[in-house]
Every structure is written in structure tokens, then in C-alpha cells.
Amino acid sequence: MAVSAATTPVGEGIGLAPLAEIAAALALVVVVIFAIAWVLRRLQVGGVAGGGQMKVVAGLALGPRERVLVLDVGGTQLLLGVTPTQITRLHEFPDPVIKVQPGSGDFALRLRQALGRGESS
DSSP states (O other): OOOOOOOOOTTOOOOSHHHHHHHHHHHHHHHHHHHHHHHHHHHHHHHTTTTTTEEEEEEEEOSSSOEEEEEEETTEEEEEEEOSSOEEEEEEESSOSSOOOTTTTOHHHHHHHHHTOSOOO
């Protein structure tokens, strides 16, 4: 009894249909990842920052991973030392020492101002 093996002609390849399916599935996964990141960013705007009651007023890098921040919490400003392992309150200012500008963290507004298309402050 002779067993014949099924052979594929030499010129015939895989084809483009499976590759298109794989590319579409990969694109779908990337879109889902970006959608989840967008939703998480939107949820953190009001929840994590205390509904706009906490703002970073100023910051200064002291080293590659060390910073000094001035944080405004309900009208009281705190001077914080931030390292990768801890956050230390260095001083508390009962009266604000740095004026808090509303919307100063709005990237879109700052970009428009830099391009000369927005309102000037």
C-alpha cells in the first residue's frame, strides 16, 4: 500500500486574507487599549485631584528624580519634597506665597498661547 502525501504547489502561498484578519485584530486591540486609557484619564480628572481643590502651583527639579513642589490645598500652600521613595512636607504656608492661576495646567490653552492663536494672560 502506497501512501501519497498531499503536496502544495510551489507557487501557492498563504494569501492575504489571513494577514488582513490578523492586522484587523491587532488594530482592534490597539483601539481598545487607547479607549480604556482615555476613559481612565477622564475618570481621574475629578476623582483623584479632589474636585479641583488641590493644584500643583510650582515645581522645581533638584535632581534626576527629586523635586520640590508647592501644592495649593484649599488656600493653604504646602512645600513638599518628592523623591522616588517618599514625599516629605517641608513647610506649610498659611497665606499663599505663589498666586494660583486658574487653568494654568490646561495644555490645550498653553499650546494655543504658544502658537499665538489663543487669548493672552
